[in-house]
Amino acid sequence: MLHQSAMNLTLIKGHIVLVERPEEPLMSLKDLAMDAFYHPERGGQLSAESSIKTTTNPPAFGCTFVDLTVDIALCKVTINRILNVHDSGHILNPLLAEGQVHGGMGMGIGWALFEEMIIDAKSGVVRNPNLLDYKMPTMPDLPQLESAFVEINEPQSAYGHKSLGEPPIIPVAAAIRNAVKMATGVAINTLPLTPKRLYEEFHLAGLI
Numbered sequence: 001m002l003h004q005s006a007m008n009l010t011l012i013k014g015h016i017v018l019v020e021r022p023e024e025p026l027m028s029l030k031d032l033a034m035d036a037f038y039h040p041e042r043g044g045q046l047s048a049e050s051s052i053k054t055t056t057n058p059p060a061f062g063c064t065f066v067d068l069t070v071d072i073a074l075c076k077v078t079i080n081r082i083l084n085v086h087d088s089g090h091i092l093n094p095l096l097a098e099g100q101v102h103g104g105m106g107m108g109i110g111w112a113l114f115e116e117m118i119i120d121a122k123s124g125v126v127r128n129p130n131l132l133d134y135k136m137p138t139m140p141d142l143p144q145l146e147s148a149f150v151e152i153n154e155p156q157s158a159y160g161h162k163s164l165g166e167p168p169i170i171p172v173a174a175a176i177r178n179a180v181k182m183a184t185g186v187a188i189n190t191l192p193l194t195p196k197r198l199y200e201e202f203h204l205a206g207l208i
Contacts, residue, residue, distance in 0.1 A: 001032075009026075010022070014028055014029050015027065015029070052157070054157065055156065058154050058157070058162050059162070059163075060087060060088045060163045062086040062167045062168065062170070063084075063171055064083070064105075064108070064172050064175035065083045066175045066176055066179045067081040068080055068183070070184055070198075072202055075202060077180060079109065081143055082105060082145060082175075083147070084104070084105050084147050084148075084168055084172070086168065088162045088163065089151065089152060089153060090151055100168060101145075102168075103168070104167070104168025104169040106137060109141070109142060109172060109176070110192075111172070111173045111192065112172060112173035112176040112177065112191055113141075113193050115136055116191075173191055177189075177193065
């Protein structure tokens with residue numbers, strides 16, 4: 001396409017340039033991807049391979065803020081608003097990063113309020129081995145999911161980024177549990193916070 005050896009090319013700020021003339025962009029990565037995907041003759045699979053060896057394994061950081069309502073009489077938790085904030089370094093793809101965080105928040109809500117594997121104590125048989133009995137959150141169970149990023153560049157990584165795979169899941173359940181404690185004064189250390197478990201804990205605390 002560019003009639004150049006790969007050895008003569010490099011990447012600078014999202015553009016392909018000649019090593020000898022880095023100030024003159026030849027093509028943007030966006031245009032390269034579009035050409036590779038849509039061109040009737042040159043189009044095909046676009047692949048690349050690279051590696052980097054770092055001296056450290058920098059951690060990602062995140063936290064969750066949640067506003068919720070606890071109906072003590074009905075033993076029900078309703079999440080009104082939830083926000084996940086993460087420092088994952090430089091965000092390479094904001095749309096995918098937001099989707100990753102939203103997916104983690106949904107899983108965290110399921111972990112906190114719905115999902116539980118029930119095992120028969122005598123036989124060891126799983127009593128809810130299907131999606132009818134194993135309760136998971138669906139769209140009506142989820143509030144508006146909000147996310148934000150604090151982009152602190154990580155110098156040890158190739159593009160200044162850090163991990164954003166599982167971190168969005170981790171703080172959600174703890175934030176929901178702590179919000180329930182702040183709302184009711186009852187510290188519940190077993191998940192999920194199902195109506196049955198809430199009833200038992202509220203009853204022990206003398207709330208109902």
